[in-house]
Amino acid sequence: xxxxxxxxxxxxxxxxxxxxxxxxxxxxxxxxxxxxxxxxxxxxxxxxxxxxxxxxxxxxxxxxxxxxxxxxxxxxxxxxxxxxxxxxxxxxxxxxxxxxxxxxxxxxxxxxxxxxxxxxxxxxxxxxxxxxxxxxxxxxxxxxxxxxxxxxxxxxxxxxxxxxxxxx
Numbered sequence: 275x276x277x278x279x280x281x282x283x284x285x286x287x288x289x290x291x292x293x294x295x296x297x298x299x300x301x302x303x304x305x306x307x308x309x310x311x312x313x314x315x316x317x318x319x320x321x322x323x324x325x326x327x328x329x330x331x332x333x334x335x336x337x338x339x340x341x342x343x344x345x346x347x348x349x350x351x352x353x354x355x356x357x358x359x360x361x362x363x364x365x366x367x368x369x370x371x372x373x374x375x376x377x378x379x380x381x382x383x384x385x386x387x388x389x390x391x392x393x394x395x396x397x398x399x400x401x402x403x404x405x406x407x408x409x410x411x412x413x414x415x416x417x418x419x420x421x422x423x424x425x426x427x428x429x430x431x432x433x434x435x436x437x438x439x440x441x442x
Contacts, residue, residue: 305391310438314379317393317436322346329364332396332430340397349385349439353412357381362392364430370396372432381437389440392432399431 305319323331325347335341350361350369357380361369372392374380401409403423410420 305438307438310391310440312436312438313381314374314434314436315393317344317438319344319346319391319393319438322391325362325364328370328396329366329368329430332364332370332398335396335398337398337400340395342394343396344391344393346389346391349381349388349390351413352381352383352385353409354383354414355412357383357385359409359412360385360390362390362432368430370430370432371399371401372434372437374437375433375435379437381439385439388442391438392434393436394432394434396430396432399429401427401429 305322307319321344323343323345325345328343328345328347331341331343345362347362347364347370350363352360358374358377360372360381362372364370372394375394403426406423406427407420410423
């Protein structure tokens with residue numbers, strides 16, 4: 275009889291620890307949607323990678339590979355003409371160049387420095403000199419800086435279906 279009571283108590287205690295551990299994990303990864311403005315398609319921000327985790331994913335990709343993923347980072351800069359693209363920080367002076375699916379939505383021109391969560395497809399891209407110069411012009415770079423662009427660039431690209439930008 276004592277063994278059954280002990281076993282029952284052990285099950286209750288272990289169940290309590292399991293529930294407590296799950297609750298703590300959920301709180302850590304939960305995102306309050308009221309803190310974010312939605313652009314593009316709404317999505318649930320679960321299983322969101324950090325910028326360092328995303329950089330590791332990009333490093334495993336080869337040209338032609340695509341992965342569907344969500345990640346959180348800081349917006350380094352935004353197209354100053356329309357808000358039709360943005361660069362997201364991946365750490366170690368590395369960026370992900372984010373465009374929006376079917377040119378279907380834009381982000382605020384002043385979103386630089388904001389925290390964002392993007393949902394979509396990550397892939398490796400080779401950007402032509404012409405495109406790079408176009409993006410530099412959109413970013414209001416000087417003609418001198420634009421003229422220095424002479425080689426295509428391999429980039430960590432991202433096609434977002436939705437973006438959450440943290441409200442200030």
